[in-house]
Amino acid sequence: MVTSDTARCFSDSWRVSRKVSSTPATKPAASNKNVFRVRSMVFPGYKNFSAGKQHHHGTVLVNIEGCAIMKDDSRITKKPTMMRPLFDIDPLREELGKGALILTPNNRLASKIRQAWGLSQHSGALHWSAPEVYALEQWIHEQWLRCCDAGFIEAAAGSGLGTAMELFLWEQVVAEDRERPATVLPANFARLASNSYANIQNYLVPDNRLQQEAPLLWRWISHFREKLSQHDLITSADKVGILQRAYNCGILPAIPTITLCGFDTLSPLHRKLLEGISNHLVFAEAKPVLPQPQQVALYDEQAELTAAADWAVAHYLAAPEARIGILVPELPKLRNKIVRLLRTRLQPDYSEPGQVRTSASFNLSAGIPLAETPLIASALLLLTINRAELSLADFCHMLNTPFWGDLSPEPRAKAELLLRKQGRVSLRSSEFRHLVSEVEKITDSDMSQRLSQMEVLRRSLPATAGFSAWLALFQQQLTTLGWPGERTLDSEEYQQRQHWLDMLEQYQSLDQLNCKVSLNEALQQLQQLSYGTVFQAETPDSSIQVLGFLEGAGLHFDHLWVMGLDNRRWPQPTSLNPLLPVGLQREFGMPRTDPGRERELAERQLENLMKAAPKVILSYSQFDGDQQLQPTNLITGAAKIEPDELPLKTGQVVNFVALEPVSCEFAPPLNTAKEAVRGGTRILKNQASCPFNAFAIHRLGAEQPREPSIGLNAGDRGSLIHECLRQLWHYLENQQQLLALPEPELTSLIESTVNTALKPWQRRRADLFGKAFTRIEQQRLGGLLKQWLTVEKQRPPFSVASLEKHENTQFCGLPLHLVIDRIDQLADGQTVIIDYKTGKAVTGQWLGDRPDDLQLPLYLLCSETPASAICFALISPSEPVFTGYSETEGLLPGVAPPTGKKNEPESWQGLMDHWQQAAATLVNEFKAGYAAISFHGDYAKRYQTELEPLNRVAERQQLFADGDEA
DSSP states (O other): OOSGGGGGGGTTTEEOOOOOSSSOOOOOTTOOTTSOEEOSOBOTTOOOOOTTSOOOTTOEEEEETTEEEEEETTEEEEEEOOOOOSSOOHHHHHHHHTTOEEEESSHHHHHHHHHHHHHHTTTTOSOOOOOEEEEHHHHHHHHHHHHHHTTOHHHHTSEEOOHHHHHHHHHHHHHHOTTSOTTOOHHHHHHHHHHHHHHHHHTTOOHHHHHHHOHHHHHHHHHHHHHHHHHTEEOHHHHHHHHHHHHHTTSSOOOSEEEEOSOSOOOHHHHHHHHHHOSEEEEOOOOOOOOOEEEEEESSHHHHHHHHHHHHHHHHHHOTTSOEEEEOTTHHHHHHHHHHHHHHHHOTTTTSTTOOOOOOSSEEOOOEEGGGSHHHHHHHHHHGGGSSEEEHHHHHHHHHOSSSSOOOHHHHHHHHHHHHHTOBSEEEHHHHHHHHHHHHTTSOOOHHHHHHHHHHHHHTSOSEEOHHHHHHHHHHHHHHHTTTOSSOOOHHHHHHHHHHHHHHHHHHGGGGGOOOEEHHHHHHHHHHHHHHSEEOOOOOOOSEEEEOTTTTTTOOOSEEEEOOOBTTTSSOOOOOOTTSOHHHHHHTTOTTSOHHHHHHHHHHHHHHHHTTSSEEEEEEESEETTEEOOBOGGGTTSEEEOGGGSOOOOOOOOOOOOOOOOOOSBOOOOOTTTOOOOOTTHHHHHHHHOHHHHHHHHTSOOOOOOOOBSSOOHHHHHHHHHHHHHHHHHHHOBHHHHHHSOHHHHHHHHHHHHHHHHHHHHHHTTTTOOHHHHHHHHHHHHHHHHHHHHHHHTSOOEEEEEEEEEEEEEETTEEEEEEEEEEEEETTSOEEEEEEESSOOOGGGGOSSSOSOOHHHHHHHHOSSOOSEEEEEEOOSSOOEEEEEESSTTSBTTBBOOOSOTTOOSSHHHHHHHHHHHHHHHHHHHHHTBOOOOOSSSHHHHHOGGGHHHHOHHHHHHHTTTSSOO
16 A cells, blocks of 8 residues: 555655755755655645645646646645646556556656556545555665565675776776776776676676677676675676575566667666566557657757747647647657757746746756756866866866855955956965955955865875775865855755755765765765766656656657757667677677667667657658758658748747837947046057947956967066166166177176066066076067067167157057157167067058058157157067158168058158047047947957957947948
C-alpha cells in the first residue's frame, strides 16, 4: 500500500528538504521546512495538504484531484490541469496489477509510469499497491543494498565507488604508469580509461583478450583493481556480479517476471543478470498504431529549431492540455537556443528588467553542469582566490557577481576600474586584495576585510591535507566572504544550493582513499566534480516536453516533432575507443563501433518513435554552414510537406499608434560653470569623427577602460620613449651639447637613461620585467634613441626651451588641459612645437572641414608664444623623420610651408586661419550639445565600436534603410 513505508516508490515525487552539511542552506523566501516539497507527481489519495503553508515560488506543490496547487507571489492558487500522463499504461496494466517488476533505461520513464499508474487508480481509491517500477541502475543499487542488509558477505565487503572517486583513482593509475607514452596526460585520459573499463565489464570482455590485444589498458586495469581492493571499493558492474551470486545462493528470491520498457539495447552483463534471476523476461511493446509521419526540410539548424518552437507553441495555444514533444539530438549543446526560442514565444517579457524569475512553461530533459549555474559558478570562482594568480577577467567577474559581500555597486565598480587601469592580462591574488583595500579608503565596503580573513584561513592549513580538511576550509572561506550573498535565494538558486551540498558529500567521500593533496589539487577535484554533476531545476509538469532521443523512449504524445534526421547524424556515426582494438570492440558489440548495428538501432528507434504519437513531424537541415546535407534514407517513406504547411503560432492583433518623431540631434548645452569636462584635445577629435560619440565619452563618461595586453602595448612603449627623451634632453639641453659628446659617452648616457626609465616599470610590473625581457627592452629603446639622435644632429642649431609643458587654457570658452611634449628655440629666436609619435602620423589629419586630429594645431593656437613650425617627430626604426608645416623653409629637415596642394592653404597664415575656424566650429558644436549620430571618416566606426549599444547605429541602418536618414 502507498504508505510512509513504501514512499520510496515515489522517490521522483516526494523529496523532504534536509540539511546535508554543517553549513546551513539558505532557504528561499517564505519557505517552511516542515512542508513536503513535491515535484509533479499526481497524488489523488493525499487529502491532508495544508493550503495555508507557504512554499517555493512558482513550484508545483502537489496535484490533487486534477488541480495543481501552486504558489503565486504571496498566495497559493489552484490551477486546473487536464493533461493526461505521458505514458500509456494500458500495455502494462495487467503486469502491474500482478506486481510484476518493471525496469526502464532511465529515471524519467520510470517516474512517468508510476505517475500513469497513480492516475489509473483515480476513481475513488484512497490507497493502492505501490508499483515495482525502477530504472535499471536504480534497481541494481536497491538490490545490492538488500544484499548488504541480509548480511551477504560479498556485498558487505566493499562500498560503492562514486564518480568522483573513480575518476580520481583512474587519474592516479595513469599518472603512476611509468611506461605510458609521453603524450598520454593523466587528466585527459582518466575519463576515457573509466569509460573503457565500463564497456569491458558491460560487454563481458575476457581478461586474457585484454592482456594480448590491449596491453596498455590492461596494465591500467590491473593497477585500478589493486586500488579498488586496497580501499574496499566496487564498481557498478561489480554489483551486478554480486547480485548474480546472491540470487544463485538464495539470498534474494527469484523474480517470476521482469518486464523491460523503453530499452533499445541491453548490455550482455545486464541481460545475463536478468535472464539468470527470472524465467520470464519480457520486452514491453507499445500499442500498434498506423503511423502518419511527415518530413519537412528546413534551411539550417537555427531554422529547424525555430520551426519546431513555433509548431509546438501553435499546438499548445490550440489545446493547452495536449502533450507535445520535441526530440532533439545533441540536446545539451542546443539547450540554451531552445530555451530562448520557447521563452520568447511563451513568455515574451521574461527578459525585461524587473521581471520575477519564474519556472519555464515547458519541460526540458537536458540539465547543465552544476559548475555553470550562476550560484555555484560564483562559489568556485571565489575559491580560486586561493591560487597565486588569476586572469583580469576572473577578478572582474568576481567583482560583478552578487553572491558575496555587500551589494553596494560603487566600491565594486571603482575596484574594477582600478583593476582595468593596470592594463594587465593577469594579476596576483595579493595585488587584487591590495587594490580592493585602496578602493575601500574612499568607499564604505567590507570586501577587503573579507578577502584578508579568507587568506588568513588559507594559511592556517599545511601544504597538503585530506579532502575533508580542504572542504572545511572552502566552506569557512565562502562563509567569510558572505556567500551566497545578502539577498534571499529564489527557488532555482535554492535548488542549486541543495545540489551543491549533495555534491559536497561525494567530495568528502574522497577521504576514503586516505591521500593528502595540495590546495590546487583539492580545488581542481572540486571543480571537476561540479562540472560532472548535472543540475536540472524542478519545474511543474507542462504540455511541451523537449527531450533527447534516449529520454523520449517509451513516452506517448499527442504531437511529436523529431529533428536532426539528416544523413550525417542518423544513424549515428561510429565513435571508436582509441584504447581498445577496433576488431575487439566490434566482436563484442560495443556501442558506436559497427555501422551496420548503428543502422539497425536507428531503424528500431525510429520505428518506436513513429508509435509515440498519432502524427509525427520528421525534420532535417539542408545546410550546416557551407556543407549541404541530405535527409537520412530511413525517412524516405514519410510524406513531404513544405515549411509553410506547418501550423504557426497565432499572434494577437496589435493596434499600433502613430508615433511622433522627436529629433535627438541636440543634447542640453554645455554649462562649464556646472559641468566639468575632461579629455583635452580628444574632445575635438571625437566631435569631428562622430558628435554623439563625443557627447557620450566626454559628457556621459561612457569610455571603455583599456584592454589588457600580454607584455607592453603600443601606449606603454610610447610612454617609455617619451620618458627617455625627456631625461636625455633634460641633461643635454641643446644640440651643441649633443654634438660635443664623444660616441662612447653618448652610448653610456643612453644606457643610463634607459635603465633609469625602466626602473619604475620593473617595480610595477615585476611579473613582466624579468632579466630576458628587460634586456630586450633595453636593446629596443637604446637602438631607437641612438637612431633618433642622429636625426637631431642634422638639424640647424637649437636649444630645448620646454619639456612636457602642462598648460590649462581655454579655446572659444572650452576649458582645455594641454601637454606639449617639447618646444625648441632656434638660433634666430623662432620656436618649434614638437610632438613625439612612435606610430603612424600624417599631416593630412590636420586638413579638411572637420580635421581628424587637431592636437598639434591647438597647441599652436593656444600657445602664449607664437611658433614658426609644428611637427611630428616620428621615432620609428624604419624611417625616423620630422613631418609637419613651417612658416619658412629650412627650420627643420622635411618640414616646409604649405603649398596649396592636396587641400592645403597657400600660406602659413592661411593654414592658421583654417585651423582656427575648424577648431572653433567643433568646439561650438560640442558646447551647444550637438550630438548627431553621423560619422565623418572611419575613426569612430573602427575604434569606438564599444559605443554601438548607445549610438545604436546598426538599428538606425535598419530603420532608415530607404536612405531618408544617414
